[in-house]
Amino acid sequence: MKQTSVSDCYEIKLPRLYNPAGSITAINNLQEIPFATKRVYYLYDIPGGESRGGHAHKSLQQLIVAASGSFTISLSDGKDKRVFQLSQPYNGLYVPPGLWRELDHFSSGAICLVLASTTYSEDDYIRDYQTFIDYKSS
Numbered sequence: 001m002k003q004t005s006v007s008d009c010y011e012i013k014l015p016r017l018y019n020p021a022g023s024i025t026a027i028n029n030l031q032e033i034p035f036a037t038k039r040v041y042y043l044y045d046i047p048g049g050e051s052r053g054g055h056a057h058k059s060l061q062q063l064i065v066a067a068s069g070s071f072t073i074s075l076s077d078g079k080d081k082r083v084f085q086l087s088q089p090y091n092g093l094y095v096p097p098g099l100w101r102e103l104d105h106f107s108s109g110a111i112c113l114v115l116a117s118t119t120y121s122e123d124d125y126i127r128d129y130q131t132f133i134d135y136k137s138s
């Protein structure tokens with residue numbers, strides 16, 4: 001999806017079942033989020049000062065959640081940029097395809113939970129920024 005812009009990302013307030021003994025947030029396929037989930041992965045044990053991402057996807061849709069702690073996601077469509085701070089496990093960020101992303105400022109013990117619309121495919125990645133810019137303008 002070459003034509004997407006950063007205005008196509010949005011935060012999704014996920015349901016929170018509050019319980020004094022511990023809260024629950026559930027994400028059901030196509031109910032709380034606009035795609036069917038084919039993969040779940042999570043980043044953890046992230047050393048202080050580390051950054052992740054540094055790539056774009058051609059077709060992958062994602063919902064990114066700070067399941068624990070906090071971090072920053074910077075998104076670019078080659079023209080405009082948006083920066084989101086995620087810090088609540090009931091707040092997800094919908095990321096459409098075609099956006100360059102960088103994740104950084106991870107708090108200690110942060111867990112970045114990602115629901116993904118496809119299984120892993122290296123062919124879906126654009127890992128070079130100039131290739132991304134060329135892709136967006138082609």
Ligand code: TYD
Nearest residue numbers: 039040041043051052053054055119120121
């Ligand atoms: P990558 O998506 O580049 O990580 P990040 O954006 O968090 O910095 O993936 C890092 C490595 O992990 C890469 O070699 C591919 C592998 N990987 C999988 O095998 N399966 C997956 O689902 C993901 C997300 C990554």
